[in-house]
Amino acid sequence: IYTNLIRLEDDPTRVIGIVTLLEDVTEIRKLEKMRSDFVANVSHELKTPLTSISGFVETLKSDAIDDEETKMRFLDIIDIETERLSRLIDDILSLSEIESTTNNIRQEIYTTEAINEVIEIIKPIANDKEIVINTEIEGSLPQIYGNRDWFKQMLINLLDNAIKYTPQGGKVYINAYKKYKNVVIVVRDTGLGIPKNELPRLFERFYRVDKARSKKLGGTGLGLAIVKHIVIAFNGRIKVNSEVGKGTEFTVIIPIK
Ligand code: ADP
Numbered sequence: 001i002y003t004n005l006i007r008l009e010d011d012p013t014r015v016i017g018i019v020t021l022l023e024d025v026t027e028i029r030k031l032e033k034m035r036s037d038f039v040a041n042v043s044h045e046l047k048t049p050l051t052s053i054s055g056f057v058e059t060l061k062s063d064a065i066d067d068e069e070t071k072m073r074f075l076d077i078i079d080i081e082t083e084r085l086s087r088l089i090d091d092i093l094s095l096s097e098i099e100s101t102t103n104n105i106r107q108e109i110y111t112t113e114a115i116n117e118v119i120e121i122i123k124p125i126a127n128d129k130e131i132v133i134n135t136e137i138e139g140s141l142p143q144i145y146g147n148r149d150w151f152k153q154m155l156i157n158l159l160d161n162a163i164k165y166t167p168q169g170g171k172v173y174i175n176a177y178k179k180y181k182n183v184v185i186v187v188r189d190t191g192l193g194i195p196k197n198e199l200p201r202l203f204e205r206f207y208r209v210d211k212a213r214s215k216k217l218g219g220t221g222l223g224l225a226i227v228k229h230i231v232i233a234f235n236g237r238i239k240v241n242s243e244v245g246k247g248t249e250f251t252v253i254i255p256i257k
Pocket of ligand 1: 182193214
């Protein structure tokens with residue numbers, strides 16, 4: 001609340017009015033809280049692998065381990081944690097870039113080609129898990145406009161998750177078509193699924209349904225937050241449907257103009 005007394009110009013001792021300004025700071029406070037929560041989360045997420053790395057390095061340096069096998073195992077852990085740290089930093093930087101919208105350029109995107117390029121990139125990862133990617137992409141989808149790299153990143157994250165959270169031998173579907181004045185892209189899998197009560201928080205930074213599982217699979221917990229912000233940059237919408245044990249379906253709707 002801001003209050004000020006209005007005084008008479010000739011005689012400042014005489015008050016002739018009061019101005020009171022009320023400002024609703026709920027939103028500002030909420031944003032501040034989100035920001036400080038994010039910084040706390042980032043610090044925690046970065047510190048975990050660092051602590052592990054420095055712990056194993058110290059142990060190796062202390063000469064306490066003499067069998068080669070254990071040494072190799074420790075080095076492997078250091079390797080894995082270093083990669084994790086690097087992925088985390090990449091994701092944090094991507095998210096901050098997308099959020100600040102500085103690179104929200106308007107490139108012409110040939111939708112069909114872009115989707116097919118992403119499928120080619122992701123195929124080897126699916127092959128490793130003997131997962132078949134079924135595609136149904138309309139041949140001449142209309143162009144959309146925005147940052148081409150972001151558009152591809154969004155699809156990579158969705159497909160990567162679909163593969164990550166689908167057991168060996170499962171199926172992933174990607175379907176793209178034009179509907180009214182939108183391009184609709186559906187990524188579906190026959191994987192683990194997500195409990196209904198988890199769905200509302202799914203796109204939050206660092207939110208994972210099963211933290212241990214996500215970590216084991218190399219997740220950073222930022223993939224879907226990145227997807228959400230890219231969809232926003234494209235003025236689009238994203239929906240998710242899921243059933244535990246059956247699979248998950250993400251639908252992205254992007255306006256053509
Ligand atoms: P992560 O790096 O953990 O995969 P994301 O932000 O990409 O982080 O996803 C958040 C969480 O949502 C994941 O930890 C996982 O629990 C869940 N999730 C995302 N995609 C799928 C999917 N296709 N099937 C099942 N669970 C999923």
